[in-house]
Amino acid sequence: MIFYDCSTAPSPRRARMFIAEKGLSVETREVDLRNDAHRSPEFLSINPWGTVPVLVTESGQQISENVAIATYLEAAFPQPPLMGQSPEEKGSVAMWNAICEFHAGWAIAEVLRNSSPALKERALPGPVNYTQIPDLAERGAKRLGVFYETLETRLQESPWLASGDFTMADITAFVFCDFARIVKMSPPLENEATQDWFAKIRARPSATL
Ligand SMILES: N[C@@H](CCC(=O)N[C@@H](CS)C(=O)NCC(=O)O)C(=O)O
Structure with a gap:
């Protein structure tokens, strides 16, 4: 491969x-x-x-x-499973992964891609140029704030995002929470469940790559 x-x-x-x-x-x-x-x-x-x-x-x-x-x-390569095992877990992983992509990943992209001078005309990824819309940067920041509240509420009730085990949904959320420092919007320090979860993932060897 x-x-x-x-x-x-x-x-x-x-x-x-x-x-x-x-x-x-x-x-x-x-x-x-x-x-x-x-x-x-x-x-x-x-x-x-x-x-x-x-x-x-x-x-x-x-x-x-x-x-x-x-x-x-x-x-x-089914082992270790990262996308859930039971039908319920598989559904939960897919759901949380989609939530993190849309409400965190795209929210950060809205902020970065519509405000950074280096990304002028590069408001969306890919081969076609798109002009920045500054209002989307403001909207993205608001959306990311809402996502952090959802994340904290979920992690107060569950050790991992989608199920009792570490899954792809945790990878997605972790990577976007970490990348949010680029737009100076890292998860709030007072979100204790989020900070504990983040530290657990940061300690995994895969997070250092
Ligand atoms: N939905 C895609 C998103 C891929 C994507 O947007 N990748 C960015 C890097 S984070 C990219 O290739 N950007 C190219 C560009 O900016 O034109 C996925 O999850 O793989």
């Missing part, structure tokens, strides 16, 4: 952690987002959406999107 990564970006970090938690070692190629390598004809032939992560499987299938990469890896 070949893993297309970018060491500074949050989305490929999610896949990197998932791969590490599975105990897999995969040949990795760094894609230099800062110098637009993801918009080169060579990379667009691997992923026409121009995003990382991408996993190329042994059979040559090119899989982009974290959820798709995780779904493939969970099926191909």
